[in-house]
Amino acid sequence: MSAPTLMDRWSSPRRNSDPDRLRTAVSERAILVTGASYGLGEATALKLGAAGARVILAARSSEKLDSVVETITAAGGTARAYRLDLTDLDATSETAARMLEDHGAPDMVINNAGMSIRRSLSLQYNRPQDFERTMAVNYLGPVRLLLELVPAMQRAGGGHLINVSTIGVRIPPGPRWGAYQASKGAFDTWLRSVEAELTAEGIDLTSIYMALIRTRMSAPTPIMSRLPGLDPDQAADVVAAALIGRPRRLAPLWVRPAEVTGVVAESLVSALYARSFRRSADSASAGAREVSL
Structure with a gap:
């Protein structure tokens, strides 16, 4: 495993590719x-499949899920x-x-499913579904899932919940991300x-505040291709670090200074966001495009 560079440490949450x-953390x-x-x-x-875990996959895309299962099982x-x-x-x-x-209580749950929308408010006046669907996928659905799973995990003696969140719930929220950020922030x-209640019952929690990951979710927004980010395999190494070390929080090092700046220079940050909004435009896909996993 190569040592991370200073830029890597600054721009990405802690990763582990060992x-x-x-x-050791996930086998069986x-x-x-x-x-x-x-x-x-x-x-x-x-x-996880390569590391010997018993992987339970869930998503809307049944055919693609079956393909992932086949890849894992073909490798043993x-x-x-x-x-x-x-x-x-x-x-x-x-x-x-x-x-x-089918499986009993899961030992670990990785809440990764999400829906992303980047769209100006002016394009959403007649699109209440933007807010309803993002809230369902990013907040209400995951809560409903955990309401079923957590009691079984408690009875089994505990476990580990990992939430793949976004830096957007930690830093000052920017324009065009209102529906997405509100739903991620809610969860x-x-x-x-509920963290104290869960940890008292033996369930560890880790919140991962991810920056940009280059996936099909970010692809419709051209500006994303010009920003620094992780590919999915690198981001999976962040999840691996969470599984191995079970920290309460994982985030890029610059997130905390950005949080402080957002508090002490709120007016300045707001003015910069407003200027940026006026000088930019919605992507061509914003008229209809949304991606969920």
């Missing part, structure tokens, strides 16, 4: 990965897929019940609110 340490453990059909979820599932790993549409809350509960019946706030 397969032996990951195997039942680990649920939501949003496992593409991007970070797929890369994480493959990494163990995996099973479940179709999960987090916008259907009753179906989410039913899917969780099937998982528990982040809920998880921090």
Whole structure:
């Protein structure tokens, strides 16, 4: 494993690509990965399968999930897929019940499924579904899933919950991300609110505040291609670090200074955002495009 550079330490949450340490942490453990059909979820599932975990994959894309399962099992790993549409809350509960019946309580849950929208408010006046769907996928659905899984984890003696969040809930929120940031912030706030209750019951929590990951979710926004970011496999190494070390928080080093700046220079940050908004435009895909996993 090559040593991370100073820039790597500054721009990315802590990563770990040591397969032996990951195997020690996850071998024979039942680990649920939501949003496992593409991007970070797929890369994480493959990494866990290679490390000897019993991987439970969930996402809306059944055909793609089956392909990921085939890749894991062909390499000698163990995996099973479940179709999960987090916008259907009753179906989410039913899917969780099937998982528990098939596998028992998961040892670890990686809440990775998400929906991203970058769209100006002026384009959303007639699109209340932007807010309803992002809230369902990024907040209400994951909560419903955990309401089913957590009691079983408590009865089994504990476990580990990892939430793949975004730096956007830590730094001053920017324009065009209102629906997305509000939904991610809602789940982040809920998880921090119940953290003491869960840890008292033996369940560890890790919140990963990711910056840009280059996936199909970011692809429709051209500006994203010009920003520094991680590929899915690098981002999966961040999840590996969370599984190995079980820290409470993982975030790039610059997030804390940005949080402080947002408080002490709120007016300046707001003015800079307003200027940036006036000088930029929505992407061509903003008229209709949204991606969920």
